[in-house]
Amino acid sequence: MVAEYALDVPGAVLDDALLDTPGPRARVDVLLSLVAEHGSRPFPDDPAQQLALAARALLARWDSPRARRSRRAQRLPAELAVALHVQALRIGPADHSGYGTAVSRDPETGRLAPQGSFFRGVRRSAPPPHTGEPLDRLAGGAALLEHSLLTLERHLRAPVSVDFEVRDDEISLLAASAQLRPPLRASVCLAADLARDGALGREEAVQRITPAQVQELLHPQLRLTGGEDLLVTGLPASPGAATGAVVLSSERALELAADGTRVVLVAAETTPADVPGMLASAAVLTGSGGIASHAAVVARGAGKPAVCGAEGLRVDLAAGTVRFGDRVVREGDPVSLDGRTGAVYAGTLSVSVAGPPPELSTLLEWADGVRRLGVRVNADTAAEVETALALGAEGVGLCRTEHQFLGERLPLIRRVLLAADPAARDEALVALERAQHEDFHALLAAVGNRPVTVRLLDAPLHEFLPAPGQALDAAEEQRAAALREANPMLGLRGVRLALLHERLYPAQAEALFTAWADVAATGVRPDLEVMIPLVSLPEELAAAAAYVRGAADAVAARTGVEVPYRLGTMIETPRAALLAGELAEHAEFFSFGTNDLTQLTYGFSRDDVERQVLASYQERGFLTASPFARLDPHGVGALVALAAERARSVRPGIKLGVCGEHGGDPESIAFCDDVGLDYVSCSAHRVPVARMAAAHSALRQRRYVDNEERRDESGSAR
Structure with a gap:
């Protein structure tokens, strides 16, 4: 970059010469010879002049045709300025120096607890030669990073990712940014922490967590690796994930479940007579019906994952088999089902256990203070009512x-x-x-x-x-x-x-x-x-x-x-x-x-x-x-x-x-709020989703009113 943009070496010459030159040391010699042959002046030995050349190269690159095209594509102003950050580095003894990365939150719990790795004897620019050491190997490093990351979180108001270097056992931060796609639990915990500390308003904390994220936290998910054996994809009728042995009748489901066996009830369709077997199963799969069918409604009410309308599913009760197109699965074979995506896999896959952090309850309580719309439950038994009340139904x-x-x-x-x-x-x-x-x-x-x-x-x-x-x-x-x-x-x-x-x-x-x-x-x-x-x-x-x-x-x-x-x-x-x-x-x-x-x-x-x-x-x-x-x-x-x-x-x-089942859908809830209905009612396990959706709707309406009032004030002032 310095050779091309500060010393005027043609880019084509650089590309041809460097294409077959492996290794950084060999490239230094090639670059110096190219600068001597094609450059507007020799490469300086003075470090201050080298730094000035690097700054000049960066500024020139910012104004290059490629950079201008990039700004136009992103709809950025053509005259947008660039800031240069100069950072002094020094290299210490290999045994007491190195490079590391860390994030501020534990991805499993969401708690403030730095997670990362440290690479001893490695510079930041070098590729790590090994997996690195945990942060607790640094004397006092974890505590120092926790303090620094907490400060950065309050400033950035987001989970933080940092790069750091260690020089003679002293930690220096090199770069920090809001973590890209942070774990959901981390976002939930941070939103509650920031609001409790006064760095964020409660309404903004509520706004940060979407109804879809609430649903994701409440239901188990399959841990997919990319090598799964997909049997069929149907309609995602009830969220969550489960594995179990295939059973083809409600009676068989009750029999095996009584012995402690996890089962997946597979049927062409379900009727009210199948409800006991559905409740005893870990999940339900049907060949017909949609997301408002009997199987879907019962599964959502019971908090069971379900996939409905699986095209090509054929149940042969006499043979004890299920046909998925050309594939045949026998009763008793294990399958895994994802009610969020509608995918059904052969075999037993790993399932992440649902368990939202306590901070979610805090955010939902704040959401209750924001929303106008009431949230009730569709429940037919005392047990379902007790479950729903624990989830916040009114x-x-x-x-x-x-x-x-x-x-x-x-x-x-x-x-x-x-x-x-x-x-x-x-x-x-x-x-x-x-x-x-x-x-x-x-x-x-x-x-x-x-x-x-x-x-x-x-x-x-x-x-x-x-x-x-x-x-x-x-x-x-x-x-x-x-x-x-x-x-x-x-x-x-x-x-x-x-x-x-x-x-x-x-x-x-x-x-x-x-x-x-x-x-x-x-x-x-x-x-x-x-x-x-x-x-x-x-x-x-x-x-x-x-x-x-x-x-x-x-x-x-x-x-x-x-x-x-x-x-x-x-x-x-x-x-x-x-x-x-x-x-x-x-x-x-x-x-x-x-x-x-x-x-x-x-x-x-x-x-x-x-x-x-x-x-x-x-x-x-x-x-x-x-x-x-x-x-x-x-x-x-x-x-x-x-x-x-x-x-x-x-x-x-x-x-x-x-x-109806629309009472648990966030966009439908927003419509009900706009029309002025008094409450929505949904299945028990969608109650927290409805509470958050109703709060988001109320905040959206409030922003609209505020904008209208500001527009009126602006018009009056003119």
């Missing part, structure tokens, strides 16, 4: 009562639906009411004095019917066949089923109100909301509301307790959104069921469309994301905004929330 935004009818209670709901004898049906209803009372009592006790929204039965009818050939007798098989539907998701479900089986909702409501009265006797008073699902007609809501009021009156007459509750509806159909004003005359709250609302607005089947149609649409650029993962602001979102406006025009104080 209550239950959706309790799906149909999940209480699974397992050993499935025969009871089948008798209600299929019994030919009214007495047998009533007997089954009494048994169901008693069983639901137990579940509601545990749920309400876990919720405490917080809000809890209980949705009455909403599952499609086919989920409770016996499979063909599995009925108790020919008569029951005939009645079940008569109830099977071509499109059960749009058939006899929700309020429609309740209006045809008129004792169903009253039985559920009486169980709920009796449980509330029993829990209230212990001093706990949950803020109860009762939700009617799949309403499209105001008359449907009015009729169902009468059932609920009748149940409340019956419980009051029997127990002497008048249960305080709000009655509302789930907005799941476009017609319900359009008639929100009329529905608000009967409802004290709305909860937008955005999974079904998206399905019905687009005319998409959420269980079938993602694997082929949505993937194609995203490749073509028609969609930037699946509308089942991210709320569509122009279509579905427009219906939500319209419904909110019309409902508030009739009932200004109506409570509005979202309980």
Whole structure:
């Protein structure tokens, strides 16, 4: 560089001469001869003149055509100046001198603890001949670096990377910079440390950690090396990673899990009957369905990693095998699954254990102080509620009562639906009411004095019917066949089923109100909301509301307790959104069921469309994301905004929330905040993500308002 830019040796001459000259010493002799032959003047012996030449060369290089092109490409000013930093170095005895690098934070814990290496007898410019020595081999070096790095972190407000030299056992810093792509735990710990020390505001500390980073910290990840054997890639339905033996049935999953074996449940699709096996598995893999399918929703609620819609997956139960295209895996073979990317690998891979640093809890508490939007949980059991409350949920935004009818209670709901004898049906209803009372009592006790929204039965009818050939007798098989539907998701479900089986909702409501009265006797008073699902007609809501009021009156007459509750509806159909004003005359709250609302607005089947149609649409650029993962602001979102406006025009104080899976997506949360909804509700393990996303949305809105005010002030001043 000095020869070309300060002594005018042509660059082409330098390139040709140095191309075949190995080693720095040989190159010195070649350069000196080239300067003598082609240079504008000889190379000086005086060190001060050499330094002046080096400075002149750097300045000339900054103004070279290549440098000017680089500035234009980066949109930097053409006249941008350059600063030269001159650093004096000296070389000490090899045994007591050397070069090293260090970073300020432990990558595993995020704590302030210098990590790095020291190369004894090596200059900075020389390639290290070995792996180096740990910093604790330097007498007092680790403590000195910790003090220096702490000071630099406060100055740069970022995890720090430094180069240093040791000369006669004395450490000198050569260069320091903000660490490029610092470990996530280090960023979290530093943000909290800086805010506690006053070097950073709490709001800025919250802003530094994204919702996606919160999710990454909460779930285990596969440790990939690049040599993994990929079996298939599906849709990333539930984050996290797990390894386990392949099982092909819920029963087998329960059997092996009881013996302590980690299993991965692989199925063409899952149904409510598979829930016990799913909960016993380490992960779930399905060949069909999308990120709003049954498998995805259950897995997210349970905090299990899941991959859905794995194209080419074929399960052969008779042979005990799974086919992934041309590959065959047998039941019992190990696989590893990444629910964040949708990748499934053969064999057992290493998994990093999830464990966020305590500083994340601190940042989330600060986020709670910033956000306006409430965050609740979709939870069906007391255990799920307890998990969610520990993660910061403010209550239950959706309790799906149909999940209480699974397992050993499935025969009871089948008798209600299929019994030919009214007495047998009533007997089954009494048994169901008693069983639901137990579940509601545990749920309400876990919720405490917080809000809890209980949705009455909403599952499609086919989920409770016996499979063909599995009925108790020919008569029951005939009645079940008569109830099977071509499109059960749009058939006899929700309020429609309740209006045809008129004792169903009253039985559920009486169980709920009796449980509330029993829990209230212990001093706990949950803020109860009762939700009617799949309403499209105001008359449907009015009729169902009468059932609920009748149940409340019956419980009051029997127990002497008048249960305080709000009655509302789930907005799941476009017609319900359009008639929100009329529905608000009967409802004290709305909860937008955005999974079904998206399905019905687009005319998409959420269980079938993602694997082929949505993937194609995203490749073509028609969609930037699946509308089942991210709320569509122009279509579905427009219906939500319209419904909110019309409902508030009739009932200004109506409570509005979202309980679909969009309630855990950061961009969807920002939309809900902008529309002015009161809360979002999501699966338990997405609650921290939603808390951070709601805080980021509030800070974004605040910045927008501040900018508008400054713009107005500037306009007034002119």
